[in-house]
Amino acid sequence: MKKYIGLDIGGTSVKYGLVDENGVVSNKDSFKTKAEDKAGLLDDLVAAVEKIKAIDNSVVGIGVSMPGVVQEDGFLTTSGAVKCFTEINLREILETRTGLKTKIENDANAAAIAEKWIGSAQGIHDYISLVLGTGVGGALVINDQIYRGAHARSGEFGWMIVEDDDIDVEMGSLNFRGATVIGLIRRYNQFSDQPVDDARVIFERADNGEVLAKNVLKSYYHSLAKGIINLEVSFDPAAVIIGGGISNNTEFIEDLNEEIERVRKSHNSINHLDLPLVKAAKLKNDAGMIGAVYQVIHA
Known part of the structure; x- marks a missing residue:
């Protein structure tokens, strides 16, 4: 079964964990969002990815949920309360630093997709x-x-x-x-x-x-x-x-x-x-x- 890393970036905290292809989440953890410190927040995200990879090195991709206007290629036109990420291409940065295929999705869209997949909107x-x-x-x-x-x-x-x-x-x-x-x-x-x-x-x-x-x-x-x-x-x-x-x-x-x-x-x-x-x-x-x-x- 394929495994992935989920990152949910909020204005207050970042939640992350190991997610399998059926949507089951394990090894969950979180840390405080450095919403005004782009370099520091990127370092924290990469550290979270490395922590999950150390638990299961078979992960094949990263899914990122975050606020703001997210373009298809991962460019953030806006980034809500995570202001330091405005006008960066988060997908390109994370793929370069982790070597893993990455997809960025608006947080509310991600939640709606999840509820359609295995939640209240089935x-x-x-x-x-x-x-x-x-x-x-x-x-x-x-x-x-x-x-x-x-x-x-x-x-x-x-x-x-x-x-x-x-x-x-x-x-x-x-x-x-x-x-x-x-x-x-x-x-x-x-x-x-x-x-x-x-x-x-x-x-x-x-x-x-x-x-x-x-x-x-x-x-x-x-x-x-x-x-x-x-x-x-x-x-x-x-x-x-x-x-x-x-x-x-x-x-x-x-x-x-x-x-x-x-x-x-x-x-x-x-x-x-x-x-x-x-x-x-x-x-x-x-x-x-x-x-x-x-x-x-x-x-």
Whole structure:
């Protein structure tokens, strides 16, 4: 059985592991992302590859999942929160330094591909995938194919404007309203004298009755629900699948669906429509690695 290395580069951490041709992940590990240090981050990626090769030297390729606009040849037009990788050809660099065939894929596209392969989207032909992390990633699947757009920018749902902000329009975007880190955590910390770096703490404080946590979560759900409904009425998907660490929280999925239903019912033009509720990605934090490796297998 052929083996591959999966690298999932996020704005906060890089997850990696050994992935076989059936999408089974083993020997998982992670390290902090040096998002402002290109040389240092490249060294860390190569070290991770070498670590996995030392465990199984039969690996035949590398699949990389990361945020940003990724061109077919591996050139990164943008790179999301991993700013040091903007306008580099990551595929060429990694192939040169590791000697292994490499494929680079946008993180949300990779997650959508993985869910179609062995996850929650099996048997579904048209769906939307959202990944909530440092920012908001997205993928649009039409007739079993990732729709990439004219400039490989399709699925950048985080750039959508969901709230008004006359001073800085981007602060009203889904990234800054619906992401876990620069959305939920950032907004909570704006008003709290006990800042957090883990969204789970906000949920715990809300469950314990903290008014601020409850209000921030209410606003968070509302912005996210509006963004999802905008996507549903625009693309008419059969399913909306949400990934990222926050999707492991069943309370989050339930409360988000309640808010989606509340907003839908208050919209006179769509309150009679049957819009799909969101469901959690099955593959959780492994989806990026699995989807990127799928692309290597089928390259």
